[in-house]
Amino acid sequence: MGQAKIAPEPEINLKRGGSSADLQEASATIARAMGEPIGRVVVIEDEQPVRDAVLAALRAERFAATGFEDLPRPTDVLAVAPDLAILDVLLPSGNGFELARLLRQHQELPIIFLTARDAVADRVAGLELGADDYLVKPFALEELMARVRAVLRRRGAIPQVLEVERVIVDEEHGFAARAGRELALTSTELRLLAFLMRHRGQALSKDQLLTQVWGYDAYDHNLVEVHISALRRKLEADEVSGGRLIHTVRGIGYRFSP
Numbered sequence: 001m002g003q004a005k006i007a008p009e010p011e012i013n014l015k016r017g018g019s020s021a022d023l024q025e026a027s028a029t030i031a032r033a034m035g036e037p038i039g040r041v042v043v044i045e046d047e048q049p050v051r052d053a054v055l056a057a058l059r060a061e062r063f064a065a066t067g068f069e070d071l072p073r074p075t076d077v078l079a080v081a082p083d084l085a086i087l088d089v090l091l092p093s094g095n096g097f098e099l100a101r102l103l104r105q106h107q108e109l110p111i112i113f114l115t116a117r118d119a120v121a122d123r124v125a126g127l128e129l130g131a132d133d134y135l136v137k138p139f140a141l142e143e144l145m146a147r148v149r150a151v152l153r154r155r156g157a158i159p160q161v162l163e164v165e166r167v168i169v170d171e172e173h174g175f176a177a178r179a180g181r182e183l184a185l186t187s188t189e190l191r192l193l194a195f196l197m198r199h200r201g202q203a204l205s206k207d208q209l210l211t212q213v214w215g216y217d218a219y220d221h222n223l224v225e226v227h228i229s230a231l232r233r234k235l236e237a238d239e240v241s242g243g244r245l246i247h248t249v250r251g252i253g254y255r256f257s258p
């Protein structure tokens with residue numbers, strides 16, 4: 001009676017797996033849940049399919065993204081108040097490096113250059129301009145998005161780790177700990193915990209958790225219950241110091257609070 005029948009989710013070892021598609025999905029889900037852009041990115045790329053794909057990928061992860069198809073005036077870029085620029089090197093009316101140099105006179109703007117394959121001279125020029133990163137064309141969008149997040153984290157533009165009451169979640173590295181003791185969480189448990197922590201003190205309904213953490217309109221509340229109890233087992237185990245963190249809110253769902 002009342003036994004939840006849920007297919008076990010694959011145990012993904014996030015420690016070894018690095019920043020997987022799961023984590024990308026997690027950050028996108030969390031950002032959507034938060035409803036605010038997590039950063040502003042300017043994309044300067046003359047090849048329209050590339051530009052459109054990059055803009056779409058950025059927006060899917062809740063970045064505010066602005067595209068330019070040719071060299072803009074530096075003031076047009078700065079008007080957007082960007083946190084990062086993705087800058088193609090070869091543009092119809094000039095060179096991306098020249099724009100980078102002009103931009104840098106105004107602002108320490110992180111830049112990821114997109115360079116042609118094997119353009120060693122490009123890389124040297126970019127390095128001299130203090131580029132934050134390069135990507136050689138053709139590149140995978142996932143790779144670009146991983147670089148974008150890495151650059152912005154390094155710059156402190158997006159948070160590196162969540163920390164509440166001695167619970168730490170590092171979404172990039174798939175790491176979670178409480179009171180210095182590592183918690184072996186599945187990718188879903190990690191997402192769930194991060195979501196609860198970002199909304200600490202709020203009562204969250206099971207529907208809300210399904211939509212925001214699983215990312216689709218699921219109807220099975222058992223899915224939430226099963227994952228919450230697994231998360232509680234790991235987070236609130238006897239050998240982990242500290243008390244209850246995930247509270248049941250009768251008739252609604254759950255609340256994360258010390």
Ligand code: CA
Nearest residue numbers: 046088090091
């Ligand atoms: Ca180009």
